Amino acid sequence: MSENAMPYDKPLPSLTGLHGEFYAWCRDRELRFQRCTGCGRYRHVPRDICAHCSSMEWEWARSSGRGTVFTWTEVVRALHPAFAAATPYAPVVVEMEEGVRLLSRVVDCAAGELAIGMPVEVDFLEVGDAVTLPVFRRSVL
Amino acid sequence: MFKDKACIVGVGETPFCRKPGSGLSEMGIQLKASLSALEDAGLKAAQIDGILPFPNVGKAEAFAASLGCENLRFAATLHMGGAAPVGSLRMAAMAVTSGAADYVMVPGGWNGYSGARVRETAANDVNSIPGGEIARDFYLPFGLTAPPQWYALMARRHMHEYGTTEEQLGAVALAMRKHAQLNPAAVMHGKPLTMADYLASPMISSPYRLLDCCVETDGAAAFIVTTVERARDLRRKPVYVMGAAAGQPYPADEITNRADFHRTGLTNAAPEAFRMAGVTPADADFAQIYDCFTFEVIQQLEEAGFCKRGEGGAFVEHGGIELGGRLPVNTHGGLLSQAHVLGISHVVEAVRQLRGEAGARQVADAEIGVVTGWGDFGDGSIAVLRR
Numbered sequence: 001m002s003e004n005a006m007p008y009d010k011p012l013p014s015l016t017g018l019h020g021e022f023y024a025w026c027r028d029r030e031l032r033f034q035r036c037t038g039c040g041r042y043r044h045v046p047r048d049i050c051a052h053c054s055s056m057e058w059e060w061a062r063s064s065g066r067g068t069v070f071t072w073t074e075v076v077r078a079l080h081p082a083f084a085a086a087t088p089y090a091p092v093v094v095e096m097e098e099g100v101r102l103l104s105r106v107v108d109c110a111a112g113e114l115a116i117g118m119p120v121e122v123d124f125l126e127v128g129d130a131v132t133l134p135v136f137r138r139s140v141l
Numbered sequence: 142m143f144k145d146k147a148c149i150v151g152v153g154e155t156p157f158c159r160k161p162g163s164g165l166s167e168m169g170i171q172l173k174a175s176l177s178a179l180e181d182a183g184l185k186a187a188q189i190d191g192i193l194p195f196p197n198v199g200k201a202e203a204f205a206a207s208l209g210c211e212n213l214r215f216a217a218t219l220h221m222g223g224a225a226p227v228g229s230l231r232m233a234a235m236a237v238t239s240g241a242a243d244y245v246m247v248p249g250g251w252n253g254y255s256g257a258r259v260r261e262t263a264a265n266d267v268n269s270i271p272g273g274e275i276a277r278d279f280y281l282p283f284g285l286t287a288p289p290q291w292y293a294l295m296a297r298r299h300m301h302e303y304g305t306t307e308e309q310l311g312a313v314a315l316a317m318r319k320h321a322q323l324n325p326a327a328v329m330h331g332k333p334l335t336m337a338d339y340l341a342s343p344m345i346s347s348p349y350r351l352l353d354c355c356v357e358t359d360g361a362a363a364f365i366v367t368t369v370e371r372a373r374d375l376r377r378k379p380v381y382v383m384g385a386a387a388g389q390p391y392p393a394d395e396i397t398n399r400a401d402f403h404r405t406g407l408t409n410a411a412p413e414a415f416r417m418a419g420v421t422p423a424d425a426d427f428a429q430i431y432d433c434f435t436f437e438v439i440q441q442l443e444e445a446g447f448c449k450r451g452e453g454g455a456f457v458e459h460g461g462i463e464l465g466g467r468l469p470v471n472t473h474g475g476l477l478s479q480a481h482v483l484g485i486s487h488v489v490e491a492v493r494q495l496r497g498e499a500g501a502r503q504v505a506d507a508e509i510g511v512v513t514g515w516g517d518f519g520d521g522s523i524a525v526l527r528r
Binding site: 010011013014019023043044045051070072073074075076077078079080083086089091093100101102103104105111116127131133 | 278286
């Protein structure tokens with residue numbers, strides 16, 4: 001899915017380094033997290049080294065895309081000018097099956113319907129030619 | 142390490158205002174507070190040989206040049222946001238007891254209202270926001286841009302796990318506002334607050350309403366630390382540093398992936414500070430708790446050990462943290478109702494309480510007080526002080 005034809009004016013991630021690699025997978029509509037090939041743990045946000053076993057060896061492992069809502073907030077008054085017209089909206093922390101959490105949005109659910117523990121699954125939102133954000137939808141499971 | 146060997150010998154504050162502004166630069170307003178602290182201590186600027194400035198004045202050299210500190214030999218800046226003033230108090234105690242400096246000035250403040258306001262600018266400079274590139278690449282694109290939103294995520298989870306209620310958040314706002322009615326210097330002096338007012342205030346970032354948020358203010362404060370021996374020659378009775386510590390959550394640069402979501406920098410720092418002090422939280426006669434938002438008071442009361450985790454909501458209810466309650470908290474009105482000058486006014490108020498100078502809001506016979514700092518994604522600092 002893609003946003004409407006209006007120019008996209010919200011902050012975009014840089015596409016450099018490991019952060020850029022994460023978003024490159026998103027552009028291919030795949031949610032992948034680093035998995036340490038030393039101890040097997042997943043990690044997010046991307047980092048150079050495994051904080052558990054100190055291994056610098058890792059791979060981009062594909063996520064199941066499934067998770068649950070861990071916490072959220074409904075932003076009613078925007079505190080960044082780029083989001084002034086977007087309120088209300090709800091940043092959500094999703095806890096993935098792999099154990100990592102990421103900050104995202106549940107795009108098919110009003111804030112009043114969000115609940116901690118609610119199952120969600122990943123979707124992808126194209127916000128420009130170069131950037132696709134991982135977002136979530138209510139899981140049908 | 143430095144228990145009872147370092148002390149605060151001078152405090153100073155500027156007036157606090159929310160319009161038309163201080164009329165001074167951020168350097169200027171902190172220099173003004175520093176002059177006030179020097180006067181209070183009976184020291185001359187040339188005697189200050191250590192400065193721990195907040196990042197917004199730039200390097201300590203510039204501050205020393207303006208103030209007239211001719212023998213600067215110890216300077217550092219802590220990048221802990223609102224945890225910096227109490228963290229700097231600890232660092233100053235380490236410096237004077239080690240001999241690295243004789244008299245350390247800790248200034249803090251800003252034009253938080255008339256200058257570039259946090260709510261508009263926090264996300265604009267990737268180098269100035271906690272998390273830096275992590276925030277830029279993983280939070281800002283999703284609209285998580287500012288402190289009330291970060292901490293609302295914590296508050297929501299706490300409410301889910303422990304049943305903390307909106308009214309309990311409101312009880313914090315009401316206590317701070319009540320204390321401000323006893324403090325003529327507070328920006329909310331003369332503006333009492335009811336629970337109905339609180340619950341009717343507009344939502345900012347749920348569960349945080351407008352009245353869960355501190356007041357952006359122009360103002361500054363400063364304090365001076367030296368050794369107990371040097372303090373004997375000075376004007377004021379010293380306030381002793383019994384113990385102090387600082388700490389970081391893990392990971393400190395990323396807010397969502399904490400194995401223990403409620404662990405903050407204070408979780409480890411508080412036991413260290415109390416151990417050094419040789420007292421327990423129950424020995425405190427009052428606490429000045431960094432109150433950027435209401436829930437952070439509840440969270441820090443828990444993590445500092447004033448109550449068990451999950452019991453902070455009940456602790457603050459029914460006047461528990463008001464004057465006359467089990468633990469008077471933020472007797473000056475705090476960031477929520479006195480002024481938001483980056484937490485340094487909490488130190489000043491603790492000193493005034495322990496000197497018996499708090500006027501209508503004085504805690505009777507206050508002997509031991511605790512002051513905390515909170516910054517960035519949960520950096521923590523704490524000091525246990527005594528008269």
